[in-house]
Amino acid sequence: xxxxxxxxxxxxxxxxxxxxxxxxxxxxxxxxxxxxxxxxxxxxxxxxxxxxxxxxxxxxxxxxxxxxxxxxxxxxxxxxxxxxxxxxxxxxxxxxxxxxxxxxxxxxxxxxxxxxxxxxxxxxxxxxxxxxxxxxxxxxxxxxxxxxxxxxxxxxxxxxxxxxxxxxxxxxxxxxxxxxxxxxxxxxxxxxxxxxxxxxxxxxxxxxxxxxxxxxxxxxxxxxxxxxxxxxxxxxxxxxxxxxxxxxxxxxxxxxxxxxxxxxxxxxxxxxxxxxxxxxxxxxxxxxxxxxxxxxxxxxxxxxxxxxxxxxxxxxxxxxxxxxxxxxxxxxxxxxxxxxxxxxxxxxxxxxxxxxxxxxxxxxxxxxxxxxxxxxxxxxxxxxxx
Numbered sequence: 001x002x003x004x005x006x007x008x009x010x011x012x013x014x015x016x017x018x019x020x021x022x023x024x025x026x027x028x029x030x031x032x033x034x035x036x037x038x039x040x041x042x043x044x045x046x047x048x049x050x051x052x053x054x055x056x057x058x059x060x061x062x063x064x065x066x067x068x069x070x071x072x073x074x075x076x077x078x079x080x081x082x083x084x085x086x087x088x089x090x091x092x093x094x095x096x097x098x099x100x101x102x103x104x105x106x107x108x109x110x111x112x113x114x115x116x117x118x119x120x121x122x123x124x125x126x127x128x129x130x131x132x133x134x135x136x137x138x139x140x141x142x143x144x145x146x147x148x149x150x151x152x153x154x155x156x157x158x159x160x161x162x163x164x165x166x167x168x169x170x171x172x173x174x175x176x177x178x179x180x181x182x183x184x185x186x187x188x189x190x191x192x193x194x195x196x197x198x199x200x201x202x203x204x205x206x207x208x209x210x211x212x213x214x215x216x217x218x219x220x221x222x223x224x225x226x227x228x229x230x231x232x233x234x235x236x237x238x239x240x241x242x243x244x245x246x247x248x249x250x251x252x253x254x255x256x257x258x259x260x261x262x263x264x265x266x267x268x269x270x271x272x273x274x275x276x277x278x279x280x281x282x283x284x285x286x287x288x289x290x291x292x293x294x295x296x297x298x299x300x301x302x303x304x305x306x307x308x309x310x311x312x313x314x315x316x317x318x319x320x321x322x323x324x325x326x327x328x329x330x331x332x333x334x335x336x337x338x339x340x341x342x343x344x345x346x347x348x349x350x351x352x353x354x355x356x357x358x359x360x361x362x363x364x365x366x367x368x369x370x371x372x373x374x375x376x377x378x379x380x381x382x383x384x385x386x
Contacts, residue, residue: 001037001112002127002203004048005119008039012113017042017103019063020112023050024074024131024199025182027094035180035201042067050097051077059097066101072139073099074131098131098199100139111141111155118145119203126175128167130157131182132197144171163196171200178204178270206231207296208267211250212258212286213276214241217301220344221274222249228348230272235261237282259285262293272297272351274331278306284313291323297354299331299347333360 001008001022011018018041023032038048038056040063050059055077062075078094102109111127118125124146130137142155142164153168163185170183185196209225211218214236225232226249233252236242242255254261258277267273273290277283278301287310290298302310307329314324332346333353353360 001035001039002115002119002201003035004037004039005116005203007047009113009116009120011039011041012102012109012116015104017067017101019066019099019101021050021059021063021097021099022129022199022201023095024098024129024197025096032095033180034182034199038063040064040067051095055095055097059099062097062099066099067103070101070103070105072101074138075099096131098129098139100129108139108141108155111143114154115141115143115201115203118143122205124175124202124204126171126200126202128157128171128183128198128200130196131199133195134158137196142168142171144168144175146172146175157196157198167198170198174200175202175204178202207270207272208233209272209274210235210262210265210267211274211276212236212282213278213301214238214243214246215276217340217343218274218276219247219249220340221276221347222247224344224348226251228352233265236277257285258282259289262286262289267293267295269294269296271295273299274347275300276331278302280310280313283310284317287314287327288317288319291319291326297328297351298326299328299350301331302329304330328354 001020008018008020018039020037020039023034023036026033032050036050038046038050038059040046040060046060049056058077062073066073075097076094077097100108102112115125115127125143127141127143129139129141137158140157142153142157144153151165151168153164156164157167166185167183174181180201183198183200185198206229209230210233211221211225212235214234218234222232222234231251232249233254234242234247234250235254235256235258237255237257239255242253244253247253273295275283275286283300287298287300300310310329311324328350331350332343333350335342335346335349337343337346350360352358
């Protein structure tokens, strides 16, 4: 649901009634992951997607029905080729869809409205909704925020304070990791006599991409980083090159020595660092620091000869073999890239493969999953599913 927060928040502000269909569980080669959503308002306007087109028509009708009767429903869609007119996923996967009416009289509307507003504001927040359990709890929601005192939450899953506290704790843990996931709570823990499954959707600020080196390849990489949903910073010690005119798509341009900037800026486990300076006086102090930080990715541009020389210099300043093993150099996947745009694509492909656990090999002839269940790092609001 939070993947279409901007549009849904506008609907809330305009007082529209709508129903939102959210992917809450997947199996096999499903096209969308938990958290993906499609919404339909009372005028029939639809936004978002839950399957890339396979079952959108049926889900649209479910949303219209939910708006009419005010009932939350859980529907499963799987593969079906026995009947040419049957609704199913051509990819062979299975998806469970939770359809929740968000009407003026809906108990969950205030909580969902607050979650959407937080996502649009770039605030870290997680909304938890019951996706399996007693019918009267289905679709009930609560919200946690990192800015709130530990243990606090908004909303309720149905009048069981201990259940609310349990789910709020699970939601806060997933929010701290920036993950969207389902949580199973046993009958004892649920305090309602039945097991529950809860979907927790996390909304966190976009992950950072810091590009060091204001060169033409950097300009293409900035555009690619923005396309992937990163908050992109360009850093270079040379003010004549690090300018808004050269990097109009960058969120931030910093004129400073790269290692000095990295020392004072905030990074986390989702941050990617792309070192395009390929100049030892910049690279060595920068990489010495970067390889010791808990970031998702560190890549450095340069020929294989530059790479070998750089590694020698890094060892001389105390970088260990274990730290060197983290360095992606020469940066990017082997695409045969030559232009700045092709090189940016190769770097972006390596970043995605590193994040999702992909091998980077061609899918043709390979017996590897197309979609990977796990994620080595977590993205921002869009694509935040682990």
